[in-house]
Amino acid sequence: MRRATYISSFVILFFALLLSIAIGSVFLSPAEIWNTLIGRGAEISASILWKIRLPRTVLVVLTGSALGISGASYQGLFRNPLADPYLIGVASGAGLGAVIALSIQWPYSFWGLLIVPLAAFMTALLTVSIVYAIARIGHTVPTTNLILAGVAVSSFATSLTSFLMLRSTDEMRRALGWLLGGSIQNGWTSILAILPFLCIGVGVLLMSGHALNLLQFGDDQAQQLGLNVTRTRTIILVAASLVTATAVSFSGIIGFVGLIVPHLMRMWVGADYRRLLPLSLISGASILLFADVISRVVLAPQEIPVGIVTALAGAPFFLWVLRRSKNQGYW
Amino acid sequence: MLKIQNLSVYYGKRQVLHDIQLEVHSGEVVALIGPNGAGKSTLIRSISGVVPIRSGIIKVNDTDVTSLSSMQRAQQIAVVPQAVSMPPAFTVWETALLGRTPYLNFLGQTSSRDEAVARLALEQVDASHLVESRMDEISGGEQQRVLLARALAQDTPILLMDEPTTHLDLPHQIDLLKLIKKQAREKNLTVLVALHDLNLASLFADRIAIVENGLLCVAGSPQETLTSEILRSVYHMQVHVIAHPETGVPLIIPGVS
Numbered sequence: 099m100r101r102a103t104y105i106s107s108f109v110i111l112f113f114a115l116l117l118s119i120a121i122g123s124v125f126l127s128p129a130e131i132w133n134t135l136i137g138r139g140a141e142i143s144a145s146i147l148w149k150i151r152l153p154r155t156v157l158v159v160l161t162g163s164a165l166g167i168s169g170a171s172y173q174g175l176f177r178n179p180l181a182d183p184y185l186i187g188v189a190s191g192a193g194l195g196a197v198i199a200l201s202i203q204w205p206y207s208f209w210g211l212l213i214v215p216l217a218a219f220m221t222a223l224l225t226v227s228i229v230y231a232i233a234r235i236g237h238t239v240p241t242t243n244l245i246l247a248g249v250a251v252s253s254f255a256t257s258l259t260s261f262l263m264l265r266s267t268d269e270m271r272r273a274l275g276w277l278l279g280g281s282i283q284n285g286w287t288s289i290l291a292i293l294p295f296l297c298i299g300v301g302v303l304l305m306s307g308h309a310l311n312l313l314q315f316g317d318d319q320a321q322q323l324g325l326n327v328t329r330t331r332t333i334i335l336v337a338a339s340l341v342t343a344t345a346v347s348f349s350g351i352i353g354f355v356g357l358i359v360p361h362l363m364r365m366w367v368g369a370d371y372r373r374l375l376p377l378s379l380i381s382g383a384s385i386l387l388f389a390d391v392i393s394r395v396v397l398a399p400q401e402i403p404v405g406i407v408t409a410l411a412g413a414p415f416f417l418w419v420l421r422r423s424k425n426q427g428y429w
Numbered sequence: 430m431l432k433i434q435n436l437s438v439y440y441g442k443r444q445v446l447h448d449i450q451l452e453v454h455s456g457e458v459v460a461l462i463g464p465n466g467a468g469k470s471t472l473i474r475s476i477s478g479v480v481p482i483r484s485g486i487i488k489v490n491d492t493d494v495t496s497l498s499s500m501q502r503a504q505q506i507a508v509v510p511q512a513v514s515m516p517p518a519f520t521v522w523e524t525a526l527l528g529r530t531p532y533l534n535f536l537g538q539t540s541s542r543d544e545a546v547a548r549l550a551l552e553q554v555d556a557s558h559l560v561e562s563r564m565d566e567i568s569g570g571e572q573q574r575v576l577l578a579r580a581l582a583q584d585t586p587i588l589l590m591d592e593p594t595t596h597l598d599l600p601h602q603i604d605l606l607k608l609i610k611k612q613a614r615e616k617n618l619t620v621l622v623a624l625h626d627l628n629l630a631s632l633f634a635d636r637i638a639i640v641e642n643g644l645l646c647v648a649g650s651p652q653e654t655l656t657s658e659i660l661r662s663v664y665h666m667q668v669h670v671i672a673h674p675e676t677g678v679p680l681i682i683p684g685v686s
Contacts, residue, residue, distance in 0.1 A: 177516075305535060305536060307536075307537065308530075308533070308535065308536055308537025309535065309537075311519075311523070311527065311537070312527060312530060314516035314519070315515070315516060315527075316514065317479070318474065318477075318479045318510065319508070319510055321477075321478060321479050321499050322477045322478070322479065322503060322506075322507070322508040322510075323503055323527055323528065323530040323531065323579075323583070324499050324500040324502070324503030324504070324530045324531035325499060325500075325530065326498065326499045326500070327499070364518065368518060368519075368520070369516065369518030369519050369523075370519075370523060372536075372537065
């Protein structure tokens, strides 16, 4: 049963990858993709594959998996099924940091690019700390408080971001499109810039499943069962914020993926975070890949920011979860 | 054996426990009673380590546990909380297995021995048939038994309970306390249980400790502690004490005049 779940989520991911690589202004058939990958394809296909489709697909995979696993982690940490990097304001906070870094120096060099996720991480951490401090009652965060604090803090961060953008050069203003969830297209460079941060953050989160299970019983019980609650909470909060910030750095603010994915996984495999976290990682990638393909074809040849697609699907889902959690307490 | 010496606890500047002295022996069930807000829960929580203590010593079999890490302390002391706000989506089996946490690495990988201990604990509380059920599908009495199983799976010499019978009906209250007493005797456990119901305390506890305003005023057998004089001064109301028709332990009836 457990293995079957993982296998099927990988099969879905495989199809999503195939779709993402195949679909675009020029269609690449699976056979062409295969030939090009092993170095026997036409030159034009190779160019499209290696310079456009693959970097984009990999960036979407990294972003989606980051949002999926950080969403699941925030939900466990706050004991609230509506926690999502977007709704609690972490994404906007990270966006602000990224824009600050970009406005100081529009990154042409690789090292300049590394600053962006770091700055995003700092502001993401600041944002989540403020939201948590305002919204918490004890260590549980009631939905209303969480969403209200998230809305307020995220509006504040977004206003600052807009202000910075209006003051800046034309070149900078292109970033507006990026913030809406259209990724920065610069081939493999941004992938290399976020990969180290993502590996660290995701690695820590993947090891936090047991701790998150314990935290679901409340801090008292978690500690009485042997968990160092304060230290564990801090580690998970920092790791989840790092992962969110890296995702936002080059893919903009993409809402609701961190909400939808862990929920679907919970319905599928239950509440055990040791399964929920890796599955949210894999399925976050699949879902964002599908959304990205939709964003490419719906107004083809023009693209729409993928954040619009996820919000159109995610907002109704959010309302449904809200209604459901009102009836059941929380999951 | 649990030995508490000169325990003082503050919430901010307010002192909530004053210089508590209490000993609970192995195999013994001691009931902690007293009015609301007297400090029963705080005492349980400070022994388990979730409330920091200002001064004092808490010894488990001659080891001072106050300096231990959460994990080491959880190998000595298990707590049965009230079955309120349980995360509903966990199964009974997953919940019971969490009792093995103090012996696991941070990934929480359980061995077949851990599973055997949890399975035995569920058997002891008569909940083996529930393993596949989710926590929100079972009754309050069953939830409370599962939490007891989780604590038994922790395999500690000390068992603390904070009003475990509060949300149960009378037969379930009796069943749970019988079960606890049986476990205490069979496994030589040291049990300290906060209770609201004086008659249940009288029926099941070997000794009773009465807390009032953060002070431990008296500890002793039910006959010694549940007298109308002591209870009147602690609860500020008139009570009558009669003997249980079967066992002769004191039963408390509130006065109406």
